Structure formats: structure tokens, C-alpha cells
Amino acid sequence: MNWLQELFTGAPGTPPSAVWGTWVAGLLTLAIYSFLYKDNPVYRFAESLFVGVGAAYWLAILYHNTLVPKLFVPLFFPPEGQPVLWYRVFPGVLAAFMLLRFFPKLSWLSRWSLGFVVGMYAAVNTTGFAQGDLVAQIHATVTTPLTSGGGLVIALNAAAIVGVIATLIYFFFSKEHRGPVGAAARLGIWFLMVAFGASFGYTVMGRVSLLIGRMTFLLRDWLHLMQ
Amino acid sequence: MAGFDLRQIDRRVIFTLIFVVVAWPLLRPMRLPMDVTPPVQRLYEAVEAVPPGSIVMLAGDYSPDTMPELQPMVISFVRHAFRRDLKIVTTSLWANSPPLIEDALAPLAAEFGKTYGVDFVNLGYMAGGTVTLLGMGASIPNTFPQDYYGTPVAGLPLMREVTNFDDIALVMNVSSGTPGTREWVQQVQGRYRVRLASGTTAVAAPPFYPYVQSGQLVGLLGGLKGAAEYEMLVDAPGDAVRGMDAQSIVHALIVFFILLGNVAYFAERRAQRARGGAAQREVTA
Amino acid sequence: MRREIPLAITFLAGMFMLVDFFVPHHRVSAAGEELKQWGTIVIAASILLGIGNLIRVHSKKIARRQSGWGFSLVCLSVMAVMLWFGMWPGAKLGPNPLVGSIAQGSYFNWMYLNMDVPLQGTMFSLLAFFIASAAYRAFRLRSPEASLLLISAIVVMLGRVPLGQLLTKGLPEKATLPWLTEAIMTYPNMAAFRGILMGAALGVMAMGLRIILGIERSYLGGEK
Numbered sequence: 001m002n003w004l005q006e007l008f009t010g011a012p013g014t015p016p017s018a019v020w021g022t023w024v025a026g027l028l029t030l031a032i033y034s035f036l037y038k039d040n041p042v043y044r045f046a047e048s049l050f051v052g053v054g055a056a057y058w059l060a061i062l063y064h065n066t067l068v069p070k071l072f073v074p075l076f077f078p079p080e081g082q083p084v085l086w087y088r089v090f091p092g093v094l095a096a097f098m099l100l101r102f103f104p105k106l107s108w109l110s111r112w113s114l115g116f117v118v119g120m121y122a123a124v125n126t127t128g129f130a131q132g133d134l135v136a137q138i139h140a141t142v143t144t145p146l147t148s149g150g151g152l153v154i155a156l157n158a159a160a161i162v163g164v165i166a167t168l169i170y171f172f173f174s175k176e177h178r179g180p181v182g183a184a185a186r187l188g189i190w191f192l193m194v195a196f197g198a199s200f201g202y203t204v205m206g207r208v209s210l211l212i213g214r215m216t217f218l219l220r221d222w223l224h225l226m227q
Numbered sequence: 228m229a230g231f232d233l234r235q236i237d238r239r240v241i242f243t244l245i246f247v248v249v250a251w252p253l254l255r256p257m258r259l260p261m262d263v264t265p266p267v268q269r270l271y272e273a274v275e276a277v278p279p280g281s282i283v284m285l286a287g288d289y290s291p292d293t294m295p296e297l298q299p300m301v302i303s304f305v306r307h308a309f310r311r312d313l314k315i316v317t318t319s320l321w322a323n324s325p326p327l328i329e330d331a332l333a334p335l336a337a338e339f340g341k342t343y344g345v346d347f348v349n350l351g352y353m354a355g356g357t358v359t360l361l362g363m364g365a366s367i368p369n370t371f372p373q374d375y376y377g378t379p380v381a382g383l384p385l386m387r388e389v390t391n392f393d394d395i396a397l398v399m400n401v402s403s404g405t406p407g408t409r410e411w412v413q414q415v416q417g418r419y420r421v422r423l424a425s426g427t428t429a430v431a432a433p434p435f436y437p438y439v440q441s442g443q444l445v446g447l448l449g450g451l452k453g454a455a456e457y458e459m460l461v462d463a464p465g466d467a468v469r470g471m472d473a474q475s476i477v478h479a480l481i482v483f484f485i486l487l488g489n490v491a492y493f494a495e496r497r498a499q500r501a502r503g504g505a506a507q508r509e510v511t512a
Numbered sequence: 513m514r515r516e517i518p519l520a521i522t523f524l525a526g527m528f529m530l531v532d533f534f535v536p537h538h539r540v541s542a543a544g545e546e547l548k549q550w551g552t553i554v555i556a557a558s559i560l561l562g563i564g565n566l567i568r569v570h571s572k573k574i575a576r577r578q579s580g581w582g583f584s585l586v587c588l589s590v591m592a593v594m595l596w597f598g599m600w601p602g603a604k605l606g607p608n609p610l611v612g613s614i615a616q617g618s619y620f621n622w623m624y625l626n627m628d629v630p631l632q633g634t635m636f637s638l639l640a641f642f643i644a645s646a647a648y649r650a651f652r653l654r655s656p657e658a659s660l661l662l663i664s665a666i667v668v669m670l671g672r673v674p675l676g677q678l679l680t681k682g683l684p685e686k687a688t689l690p691w692l693t694e695a696i697m698t699y700p701n702m703a704a705f706r707g708i709l710m711g712a713a714l715g716v717m718a719m720g721l722r723i724i725l726g727i728e729r730s731y732l733g734g735e736k
Binding site: 489 | 541544545548549551552553555556559614615616621624625628629630632633635636637640641643644645647648649650651652653662665666669670672673674675676677678690694697698701702705706708709
Binding site: 017020021022024025026028029032033035036044045046047048049050051052053054055056057058059060061062063064066067070071087088090091092094095096098099101102108111112113114115116117118119120122123124125126127129130133134137138140141152156157159160161162163164165166167168170171172188189190191192193194195196197198199200201202203204205207208210211213214217 | 518522523525526527528549550555560567568580583586588591594595614624625626627629632633634635637639640643644647658662666667668669672673686695696698699700702703704705708712717719720721723724732733
């Protein structure tokens with residue numbers, strides 16, 4: 001009886017909105033899982049809710065957390081003692097141009113906004129990948145310790161350096177993969193296979209964890225069957 | 228004789244088995260033993276090394292789909308930071324994160340008696356990804372002029388101590404994709420010399436091992452196991468530790484499925500060869 | 513002019529960000545910082561574009577009574593309700609309004625935590641079932657390379673969970689599944705992904721320069 005009561009009123013002190021919320025979440029969870037049997041209208045209803053709620057969430061958050069503080073406040077409601085940031089008109093115009101994509105006759109103007117974003121990101125990625133990945137990773141490879149840590153660690157570190165070079169050869173040598181280059185490229189494939197196997201293992205782990213999370217919700221938070 | 232064909236197992240049988248082996252250990256915990264791996268230990272030690280009173284950043288770049296793996300990391304990090312009397316500034320490059328972070332912060336702030344605006348601040352979401360990260364490198368208050376609730380950051384005492392990454396002792400990035408840990412490493416760690424730690428989904432973790440080896444990441448939590456190890460280190464076992472029994476049994480079941488699939492494959496190949504051999508003999512005869 | 517101006521904007525924005533990276537002058541930094549704030553605003557508009565498109569597709573479906581239009585109606589209705597909760601000017605409703613706010617305790621937050629969170633979480637957890645089924649059907653020892661992949665996957669799957677620790681308890685440390693897993697991750701996995709990282713970096717850098725210099729123009733779409 002206690003269990004049944006808890007199911008409909010929650011643990012002592014739980015506000016009714018939380019109990020309602022748990023029930024809604026529980027039923028929606030089951031609606032999605034019904035897809036495992038086969039596609040059905042209950043699943044599609046839940047799927048439509050998911051898209052609607054998700055889009056509304058994004059829109060509201062964008063408005064409150066980005067557009068208001070970055071565009072509307074600096075332009076129209078600057079805090080006391082601070083000037084109007086008139087130059088924010090430019091990104092405002094570019095943002096408006098972006099939305100002109102909806103109007104076929106003016107959609108060409110959205111390319112201005114696109115050009116701005118693409119140019120910025122191209123530069124930011126170029127420097128970021130160069131500094132954060134290329135230079136740092138080359139540095140880490142050539143400074144891999146080969147004199148400390150014991151025989152096994154030294155051997156594994158040496159193998160890792162060979163692995164980096166072999167992987168690069170596999171990916172980048174446009175020369176036909178024959179002779180020594182071919183042998184190195186084949187070694188590169190082996191390293192890649194071990195890495196992809198490990199990634200598969202990790203992917204299984206991740207997917208299963210998500211299921212464990214939902215099951216914990218169903219069995220503990222909703223049905224109160226877990227301690 | 229028509230025998231049992233291993234290849235014909237209905238996927239719904241597999242689904243039911245998965246469902247049962249996840250539910251059972253959750254209802255009947257076995258509490259299997261668990262050790263801590265080096266990347267998790269290093270992350271714990273990096274947080275321990277931050278002097279009390281310093282400001283750390285919790286950069287949450289995740290969404291509800293990966294919550295089972297990442298929310299325990301957020302909870303453990305907040306607990307760890309509050310226990311060590313560190314102040315927390317949270318940011319998000321993913322729109323979905325701020326309410327999830329808020330959900331983790333609120334009960335722990337109450338437990339440790341921390342005050343919003345003084346001991347912790349939730350700056351919420353900002354669009355822009357990598358460009359936002361670079362903006363923060365120049366000025367965090369200009370990049371996040373208001374917090375998640377619309378309060379101007381100038382009115383928050385903690386934010387008066389923060390200009391840019393120079394004022395942040397450590398960044399903990401909890402991420403499930405792009406923009407996330409890779410972008411933090413590329414744009415922030417190298418350029419602004421920030422001490423960066425990462426908690427990430429199991430799917431995303433393997434490509435980050437080069438960053439751990441190079442020292443660009445001071446520590447890495449990979450998936451639910453990483454979260455469980457961190458929960459043990461901060462001495463507060465929670466959902467991640469609780470999930471590890473189920474995780475173990477499902478992995479064993481999937482390995483069993485793989486082996487079973489291969490037995491079926493080789494049996495079929497042998498049968499095909501036998502049929503081919505017989506046909507060959509008939510032709511020769 | 514419909515292509516030249518966007519190309520010029522791309523060039524200027526890209527070059528300025530490169531200059532900002534390499535020239536540590538305070539004037540350049542100040543201008544660079546403002547440009548980054550502009551970036552966040554324009555990116556926000558591109559996200560709005562995606563949401564606007566979603567609304568347009570579903571509206572058309574409803575107007576034309578296409579099959580499944582009822583579900584489109586559900587989608588747009590719930591979107592309208594949640595937007596009303598989240599964006600209605602709430603100042604008149606008090607300091608901690610239930611409507612017009614996104615903070616904890618508001619209706620908007622309730623809908624997010626009790627609808628979006630479980631729906632999104634459950635949708636992705638379906639993959640656990642499918643990956644199990646796929647592992648059973650697709651993972652075959654067809655070649656030496658496939659064998660390496662499979663052995664590595666099995667060691668990691670068992671070694672990353674407490675069961676692996678239990679199974680190899682009592683063996684020398686370096687023969688235990690957890691140790692082997694960590695060794696795979698730290699050495700061969702690290703080496704392969706480092707190679708991929710370096711390669712990807714070269715590719716991204718080349719593509720970035722091609723875009724800034726106007727050689728790569730496919731992002732601008734057709735000729736019109």
C-alpha cells in the first residue's frame with residue numbers, strides 16, 4: 001500500500017508538479033520504447049512532441065541567452081551609464097539577412113551573412129587545428145619519453161611512435177602502397193583496427209549507459225522499485 | 228533435419244534479453260569491485276591541486292541524451308569543487324546544458340551552504356561555438372554580459388573577480404560532441420595556457436587519448452565508468468557506480484552475442500564448403 | 513556582384529581573424545573581440561533559420577492535409593505552448609514568474625525537464641538495443657584485420673567494466689583485462705588517433721585557406 005501511495009504522491013515532501021512531471025516523463029519513455037516492437041502512432045505522437053518541445057526550447061534559449069544580451073540590450077536598453085553600442089547594428093543586419101533565405105527573391109542576401117560566418121570559422125579553425133592539434137601533437141610525439149618508466153613502458157612508447165608514423169603513411173602517401181611503404185601502411189591499418197575496435201567497445205559502453213540511465217529513471221524515480 | 232538456425236534469432240529476443248539484463252542488476256545490486264584508472268586519478272589530483280578560494284570553470288556542453296553518462300560527472304565535480312571551497316563559473320556552448328547544470332548545482336549549493344552570485348554563477352548558453360571560446364579568451368563578461376537568468380554580470384560579486392581565462396584556475400569541460408573538448412583544446416588550452424580537464428561520453432573518449440598523453444588535458448573521464456571512478460574518488464557513490472553492475476552484465480551478453488554470431492558464421496562457411504565439395508565431386512564423376 | 517560581395521566578406525572576416533591571432537596589438541585585439549561578439553549573433557540567426565524551416569515544413573504539411581498532418585499539428589501546438597511559457601513578457605507576473613521565464617520552477621523549465629529530457633534520452637537509448645543486435649549480426653572474423661578489431665573490442669568491452677576486473681583477478685597485473693584495456697587506449701589507440709588528428713588538422717588548414725582566399729566557393733551554393 002505504501003508503494004502504491006508513493007507511486008501517486010511521490011516520496012514525502014514531493015510537490016505535486018514533480019509527481020506529475022515524473023508520470024509524464026515515464027509515459028513518454030514507454031511511448032518511445034514502443035518503437036522496439038514496431039512503428040506505431042503512440043511512438044509518432046511522442047516523436048512529434050519531441051521535435052516541438054526541442055524547437056521551442058532552442059528558440060527561447062537563443063532569445064533569452066544570446067539575442068537579448070548581445071543584440072537587443074546593447075542596442076535598445078543599455079545599462080545605466082553605458083553607451084549604446086550602435087555598431088551592433090551590423091551583426092543585426094547580417095542576422096536579418098540570414099533570415100531572408102525564406103524569401104526567394106531576396107535569399108541571395110543571406111550569402112553575405114554566410115560569407116561572414118564561413119570566413120570567421122575558416123580562420124578560427126585553421127589556427128586552432130594548427131596550434132592545438134598539429135604542432136602540439138608533433139611536439140608530444142617527438143618528446144615521448146624513451147629512457148624512463150621501465151622496459152615495457154619504453155617499448156610501448158616506441159611502438160606508439162611507430163604507430164603514429166605508420167598511420168600517417170597509410171593516410172597520406174599517395175605513392176602506391178608497395179615495398180617498405182606498403183609494409184608501413186599495412187602496419188598503420190593494424191593500429192587503426194585496434195583503435196577502431198577500442199572505439200567500438202567504448203561505443204557499446206556509451207549506448208548501454210544511456211539505457212541504464214533510462215531504466216534507472218523508470219525503476220527508481222517513476223515506479224519506486226529501486227532502493 | 229531442420230535444426231535451430233543461430234542466424235535467425237529474432238531481434239526482439241535480443242531486445243528482451245538486453246532489457247532484462249539491464250533491469251535485473253539495478254533491482255538486485257551485486258556491487259562488483261572497481262579500481263580507478265590513471266586518467267581519472269590525474270583529473271582528481273588536478274582539482275585537489277587548485278588552492279581553496281580559486282575560481283574554476285565548469286563548461287557544460289552536453290544535452291539530455293548523454294545525461295546518464297555526464298550528469299554524474301557534473302555532480303561529482305561540483306561536489307569536489309564545493310568541498311574544496313572553490314568558486315564555480317559555468318558556461319555552455321550547447322543550448323541544452325544550462326538547466327541540467329542548474330539541476331546539479333541547486334541541491335549541492337544547498338548542501339554546502341553556497342550562495343548564488345558569490346560562490347557560483349550559471350552564465351547559461353551562448354551561441355557561436357569556437358568563436359565564443361575566443362571571445363571568452365578576450366573577456367568573459369563581454370562574451371556573457373548576462374547570466375542564465377538575465378541578471379547583468381556586473382551585478383554578481385563573483386563575476387567582478389573574472390576578466391578572462393587568466394582568472395580561472397582550471398576548466399572542467401563536460402562534453403558530448405561538437406563544440407566540446409576538442410574545441411576547448413584547440414582554441415583555449417594552447418592559446419591561453421589553461422589547465423583543462425575533460426569528462427566526456429564513452430563514444431567520444433578514445434580520440435582524446437592523444438590529448439592526455441600530450442598533457443593538453445590534465446585528466447579525462449570516459450563514459451559511465453569514468454564517472455563511477457570519479458564518484459568513488461570524491462567518496463559519494465551515485466548513479467554511475469550503481470549502473471556499473473548492469474554495464475558489466477550487458478557487456479558480457481554482447482560479447483556472448485558476438486561469439487555466437489561467429490560460431491554461426493563459421494558453421495555456415497563449413498557447410499557451404501562441404502556442399503561445394505560434394506557438387507565438385509558430382510561434376511567430376 | 514551576388515558572389516563577389518560574399519567572397520569579399522569571407523576574405524575580410526577570415527583575414528582579420530588570422531591577423532588577430534598573429535598580431536598581439538591592443539587595437540587589433542579590441543576589434544577582434546567585437547568581431548567575435550558579432551559572430552555569436554549571426555550564428556544565432558543561422559540556428560533561427562533551422563527552426564523557421566521546421567515550422568515552414570510542418571505548416572505546409574498541415575495546410576495541404578498531407579499524410580501525418582495530425583502529428584505536425586501536435587508538433588506545432590506544443591511548440592506554441594512552450595514558446596508562450598518561455599517567451600511571454602513575464603515582468604508583470606512578479607519577480608519569479610512561472611510564465612515568461614526559463615529558470616528552475618517555471619512552466620517552461622518543467623516542460624523541458626519532464627518532456628524534452630526523457631524524450632531525447634529515451635530516443636538515444638534505443639541505440640543500445642540496436643548496437644547489440646548489430647554486434648551479433650555484423651562482427652565477423654573474416655580477415656586478420658577484422659580479428660584485430662574484434663579482439664580489441666572484446667578486451668575493451670570486458671576490461672572497462674568491473675566484471676573484467678573480477679574475471680582476471682589473481683593474474684599478474686599486466687595480464688589483467690583492466691591493465692590490457694588501459695594499455696590499448698594509451699598506446700595503439702592513442703597512436704592511431706594521433707595520426708588521424710594530424711591528418712585532419714592538415715586537411716582543415718588547407719580547406720580554411722582555400723575558403724578565405726576564395727578558391728573554395730561551394731558553400732555559396734548555385735550561380736544565381
